[in-house]
Amino acid sequence: MDRIDAMRAFVTVVNEGTFTRAAERLEMSPQLVSKYVSQLETHLGVRLLNRTTRKIHLTEAGTQYHQRAQQVLNDIDDMENQLDDLHTQAQGLLRISAPVSFAIRHMAPLLSEFQKMHPGVSIDLQLNDRKVDIVEEGFDIALRIGHLKSSSLIAKRLAPIRLVLCASPTYLEQHGTPGHPQDLANHQYLRYSYMDMDTGPSVQKWLQARGRRTGGEMVSNNGDVLVESAKAGAGIALQPTFIAGAAIKEGKLQMLLPEYEPEPMALYAVYAHRQLLASKVRSFIDFIDGFFGEPPYWDRFD
Known part of the structure; x- marks a missing residue:
């Protein structure tokens, strides 16, 4: 026995007044509705309805059960409607x-x-x-x-x-503009500490070499700090254009070695x-x- 189906059959019989009208509302046969109610009474161990040929009458236990069962079914319907709204409407x-x-x-x-x-x-x-x-x-x-x-x-x-190498015009005036990845070994590197992606063989080789050097390097786990440092002339940064793009557009940073740009x-x-x-x-x-x-x-x- 499905207890929810049986509960719903009993409540519908009480609300409609007859097994026939309850069956029409539930779109099932009167015999099945009667079976659900009988199974529910057997499960609860009490009589819920007194039946006559024309009318049904709630017992005392049936009256109490009907009130609680109606509330339970309303709560179930509300819960399912809310879940349906969450699925069909963005909320x-x-x-x-x-x-x-x-x-x-x-x-x-x-x-x-x-x-x-x-x-x-x-x-x-x-x-x-x-x-x-x-x-x-x-x-x-x-x-x-x-x-x-x-x-x-x-x-x-x-x-x-996109990842781009960039530096400020002031820094490049003081330290020179690299024309090849090999030239990067002599520059100050502003390193992003989460930079673990493939940055291309030439740039990667320089980054690995810089990682073995001591002194002259800034490391941060925040790209904005490194871009601001590059704008201030502290060195060369390898940063995504969603951070450095505005400074590049304004001329505060200059892209370097575009032909060696890492794969996006x-x-x-x-x-x-x-x-x-x-x-x-x-x-x-x-x-x-x-x-x-x-x-x-x-x-x-x-």
């Missing part, structure tokens, strides 16, 4: 993990526009450059930058991410499941896809 709390510098520079307009279109969605944006475990840490979506390895997670590519990485939206995706997650992924343009607006230097 609820959307927890997003995103890289620090990217989020600070580029997420606020996106989130503002998204919430205008989906006012039922609340946003919890957590900034972190480490690779979060979206399932264990309870995130709906993580934005990640890099060359993603295969995993059980779903990844949606959103935009290319990408910005991805990563989430746990493709099927039965909550509408808030699906709506956000659809919204962010193409939001930054192609090429992304931070790469438009003209």
